Amino acid sequence: MRPLRAVVNMTESPMTLDALRFPLTGARLIEASAGTGKTYTLALLYLRLILGHGGASHGFHQALSPRDILVVTFTTAAAEELRERIRTRLVEAADYFYQRIPARAADDPIERLRADYDPADWNLCAWKLQVAAESMDEAQVSTTHSWCHQVLVEQAFDTRGLFNRQLVSDTDDLLAEVVRDYWRIHFQSLSEAEAELIDAAIGSPDALRERLRPLLSATSDGITYEGAPLTVSTLAPYLERNLAYAEAQAAAKQTYAEAMHHRNALELEAQQQWLNDWPAVERHLLELRTSLAPRSHKSASLEEYQALLDAIYAWAQGHEQPPTLLKNFAKGNFKFLKNGEFSQAADLPAFARLKQWIDTPKPRKPSVDRPDVDITAAVLAHARPWIEQALNARLRQRAEMSFDDLLVELDKALDPNADPAAAERLAAHLRERFPVALIDEFQDTDPIQYRIIDRIYALAENRPETGIFMIGDPKQAIYSFRGADIHTYLQARAATRGQVYTLPTNFRSTRAVVDACNSVFSHAEGHHRGAFRFQDDHHNPLPFYPVSAAGRPETLYLPTDTGDVGAANALTLWHFTPEDPSEPALTTATYREQAAEAAATQIARWLRAAANNQAGLGDSGTVKTPLRPADIALLVRTGTEAKALREALRKRNIASVYLSDRESLFASQEAEDVLHWLHACAHPLNERLVRAALGTNSLDIPLEQLAHWQSDELAWEAQMLHFRELHELWQRQGVLVMLNSLLQRFNLPSRLMQQSDGERQLTNLLHLAEWLQQASTQLDGEQTLIRHLSAQIESSDQEQLLRLESDADRVKVITIHKSKGLDYPLVMLPFISSWKDIDGKTRQVSVHQGQNKVIEIAGKKAFEAAWVQANDERISEDMRLLYVALTRAQHSLWLGVAALKSGKASKPQVERSAMGYLLNAGEPMADAAAFAQCLSDLAGQSQAITLCAAPTPDDNPAPARAERTLESARTLRTRTLLPRWWIASYSAIQFQSDRDTPAPMADEVESDSQTAQQDQLDEESRITPPPAALGLAAASNAARETLSATNVLHHFPAGATWGTVLHSLLEWAAQQTFRSLGEDTDCYQRFVTFCQRRQIDPRFIDSLWQWLIDFIARPWPLGALSPNAGFALADLKPEQIVVEMEFMIESHALSTIQLDEAVCAHTPKFDQLERPRARANQLNGMLKGFIDLVAEHDGRYYVIDWKSNRLGFNDADYTQAAMLEHMGSHRYDLQYALYLLALHRQLKARLPGYDYDQHVGGAIYVFLRGSHHHETNGLFCDKPPRALIETLDQLFAGVSQGQSA
DSSP states (O other): OOOOOOOOOOOOOOEEOOTTTSOOSEEEEEEEOTTSOHHHHHHHHHHHHHHTTTHHHHSOSSOOOGGGEEEEESSHHHHHHHHHHHHHHHHHHHHHHTTOSOOOOTTSHHHHHHHTSOGGGHHHHHHHHHHHHHTGGGSEEEEHHHHHHHHHHHTTTTTTOOTTOEEOSOOHHHHHHHHHHHHHHHHTTOOHHHHHHHHHHTOSHHHHHHHHGGGGOTTOOOEEETTEEOOOSOSHHHHHHHHHHHHHHHHHHHHHHHHHHHHHHHHHHHHHHHHHTHHHHHHHHHHHGGGBOHHHHOOSSHHHHHHHHHHHHHHHTTSSOOOGGGGGGSTTOOOBOTTSSOSSOOOOHHHHHHHHHHTSOOOOOOOOOOOSSOHHHHHHHHHHHHHHHHHHHHHHHTTEEOHHHHHHHHHHHTOTTTOHHHHHHHHHHHHHHOSEEEESSGGGOOHHHHHHHHHHHOGGGOOTTSEEEEEEOGGGOOOGGGTOOHHHHHHHHHHTTTOEEEEOEEOSSOHHHHHHHHHHHHHHHTSTTTTTTOOOSSOOSSOOOOOEEOOOSSEEEEEOTTSOEEEOOSEEEEEEOOSSTTOSSEEHHHHHHHHHHHHHHHHHHHHHHHHTTOSEEEETTEEEEEOOGGGEEEEESSHHHHHHHHHHHHHTTOOEEEEOTTOOGGGSHHHHHHHHHHHHHHSTTOHHHHHHHHTOTTTOOOHHHHHHHHHOHHHHHHHHHHHHHHHHHHHHHOHHHHHHHHHHHTTHHHHHTTSTTHHHHHHHHHHHHHHHHHHHTTSOSHHHHHHHHHHHHHHTOOOOOOOOTGGGGSEEEEEHHHHTTOOEEEEEETTTTOOOOOOTTSOOEEEEETTEEEEEOSOTTTOHHHHHHHHHHHHHHHHHHHHHHHTTEEEEEEEEEEOEEOTTOSSOOGGGSHHHHHHHTTOOOSSHHHHHHHHHHHHTTOTTEEEEEOOOOOOOOOOOOOOOOOOOOOOOOOOOOOOOOEEEOGGGOOBTTOOSOOOOOGGGOOOOOOSHHHHHHHHHHHHSOOHHHHHHHHHHHHHHSOOOTTTHHHHSOOSHHHHHHHHHHHHHHHHHOGGGTTTOTTHHHHHHHHHHHTTOOHHHHHHHHHHHHHHHHSOEEOTTTSTTOEEOGGGOOGGGEEEEEEEEEEEEEEEHHHHHHHHHHTOGGGTTSOOOOBOSOEEEEEEEEEEEEEEEETTEEEEEEEEOOOOOSSGGGOOHHHHHHHHHHTTHHHHHHHHHHHHHHHHHHHSTTOOHHHHEEEEEEEEGGGTTOTTTTTEEEEOOOHHHHHHHHHHHTTOOTTSOO
8 A cells, every 4th residue: 555645735725604704795616515504505695685784894785686696506406496495594584583483592693694683673674585585486596508598588689699599408300410411411422432431430320420419519629639639621631541541451451361371371281291290200209309408399308298299299180279399390490419319300391391381470460550530530520510510500590599509609699709899798787687696506517607607707806896606515526427527616716716615514414424524535635636636746726624513413323243222333334355365356246246235134134123123313322213214325326236236125125216317207118118008009900019019018918818819819809999999088088098098907006006116117107198198288199299209218308207205215226426415314335446447438538638628539549548537537526426425424324345356357456446546546456455454544544434344145134014005996987888899800700619718708809800911810820730830840841852833832831920921922923913923024033032021941932933833824623613614813814803802791799600500501512521610609890801812704703712721741632522621620611601792792782783693603712732733723612502692691781581681
């Protein structure tokens, strides 16, 4: 450990602030350490300004009203809180002046304030305070951006802006548009080589936009390349140099590759020669051993020498790298002893080959001088000003401005270099309008904000006619990622030299905690760079000053290791060490796991003790308020750390809530799920969207249930109908009612409330529903609302999560950034030793050059110094984060510390972390022992610091939480439902022999196959085995047998999916027109594309094409339907066919049993078979279906259905008897009867003089795999009698048999 050294601090110490004697004029800086009452002090100064308190010595020259005082902070929430705190203080002071509340101690600030006035004036003072409190809604308490917006609107002439410019929060779409324009204008005309160069360097306009986004920051002072400012006015020379570099590099790589190939070939030849000659070579080398020099050949002992020969042999076999001494066995390289038996080696080819390889030098890796600026950096430097200018121009054209524009525009208006007279006129007006300004959280100011303040109030001039009071804590400047700049604060500190004040007393924490924190940072202050790493040899602009403590009236008691109950330690260092003492440090992953388990274990122990009144807050050694989970905060840096902690807590039955600056309703899983629900409800006929909605995490429907719905068409139709009902509800009553109905339909509220984090999920869902309802009042249409939600999700809009009442009772897992401004009785920092390097994956870094903040874009390899500087600045901010973390505790701090390493490091790398700087000034540590010694030194700084080993984890749970009793739910009033009306298809008719579960009745089911392909897939999935079962067999057979047009379909995979592919193939062929399929030369290529898109094995493609051509040309003998009937598909003209004809037949409570009986009575050819009978059900609504092909030939109309069913693996398996049995067992007789009924009704309505017997040809069922059967051609044909069709027509019309239609 390096010794601490004393440093001469030339920094002027700040003055102690007395809020009632603080001068209310000039420019003054107030440094308020954590917990010292910053907001209280600010409100007290506000009271004095309202009263005109202080007189000529330390008051403002006149009393002010709230509208005269500018109060600025940095978030909307903070502004509202500050407004209420000031209002409360005004009311309280007014009551005190009115003597409505008891008198306070003499040193109380409000009592001191009242004592400065004659009692005769108290009522007047009270009236002023009361009026001010009542007018606080008009007070100028706002964010910097909000105030700038107000100035730009009110002072449009002086700011040289536009009237009524609309403020837009998201300019991403406009930025994307501008970047695309830049890309088109500058890259469209490039040569092919130049375009390839740009494509390799940047990739796309979207990639360019992401690279440019940080460069367009208003707080950036430009970009640098290898430390120098980079300006590119034209890309041409950079393209030329980078193209030349790329070509030279490619040539060098080629030369290198050829040289390496040549040398490797020589090595292979040498290895082969040694293998071929090995017996003779080994024999000769053993003869030479005693004559060889031992150091060059390891020949001192036979064992050592033989080991070397074995290594050489392993090299020759290609198993090992060449031994180091191999070169000494090359021809001419042997080293002999002077008096040895041999003085030279035999002239063996192996030695010569080895010599040839050894003497060929390794080629040097190609090294080509890089261009002075790589093309990526040149494009960024060229695009940045162009896009910035174009973006601003388009915003002005659209009368819009971004949030950054608010600051930039006002900054320009106040710039004396642009228009001195206008700038001074505007500044004077603002000083007159707001003679006093109080800037809260000043450490978070960025350079533009500071320039605006300075140009108005001239800080260095310390003008007495105005007051500008900046209050903040530079030790808590932790928001650099938002643009805040600690160097800006230091500028203000220098400008207000001699006018810097401090609040000296901490009112938040116990004396012991304050002493521990003072000791920790005083220890760091002794390092050569000071505690916060800004100190040089003569000056420290950011020193650490210890604060005193007011203390707290209560004490936190916790159980001790001995089982007693005692006051909690102020600061405990848990030391995590490697299990293996030889290990120098822990890995980050191991540390995270151990620390999470240890913290959760300890919290569970505390809560068990609290249940026995042995842990909690009290006094005089007695616990009066048991410790609650809400009293404990676990501070983390990342979501990964939070996840590890919350999982460890969950295992021990400890409820927690995660609080982060990055929390957003739209970043939640629930937002993604609601988006899926909206898509499905807006398109209730789209099965894919409905499936996606049902599969969301929030609905949490078991996979078995989803699979059942998919296999049972009637059950699936029930789900489809529900989404149609939701769509109608959305249209009639709005999105809020629709989403609430969906939640109730799936019983989500009660199910979620049974889960540990279910209340959070349910609250998010309800919050989203309300947000969508509110948004829908401003947006027109369902699709607009869906796009709006999608845009919010993509842009990570910060709609904050609603806090739950139960969140207040849980352990807080909170990021250090989010914890700023908060405090908790007990704070744990389990992962405080961790860090995150800025490494080479970060392609550009922001660093300071003097007072400027620039972005270095050369990359770490080209300019590592910038990355070193960025990491140095990162450690400085991490020290400030450490300060924020340690000052959150009221009573007790627990830190998990360890010597950490990353990757394959052989020693601790703690110098990269804030803890490493705190312990050893950022110097490397040799091992874990050095780290332990540094910890011991730190613990020795104060009795309030305890160092101990980390606790051993266990899985013992915390006590069960008390269940909250909910009121009984209100009874839902129901209305009488209309009779169930639904859409069914043939597949909805279930049969008794089916192995499926019994079909539900019609009041439980609905059906709506969206496409013919889906209808076919449903049918195929009921009658064929899974694709893999036959597909593997087919593939195996195909591999053994040559495929041809006659056997390809016997090898083609079976199953629902592949059946649908064959149907799609014939549909595609019909769309190409059957007649021209074999004549069109482009058709084959389109066919290949069709097969590739459907992932058909390439082995099948040519044979399948030949089968298709043959199938279309093959005549169909249809004598079973009518004498001399027959045609080939190729004979049909496009106007003679209808592909996938859809039909819908109205039905009125039609019994499926009655329907089945009618078909069976009129299809006698199936009488010898035992046909499955239909189950009882009702068709009430519409019967929907698709006919694969309707064809007209010689005045007759045929319904044609493609069947991919496999009856066997040979043509002989497709006899009429086999097809008849298959048709009957799957009840295709009922199917084609329904198809013919649909055709009958269509022709009856459209064809003049229609007659069933004359114009209907019949039904043709084509078993595709049997198309080469020498007799049947795979065709099953039937034409039911007119009586059946007319009977079905009456049944569907709702006319009972025996009645007239």
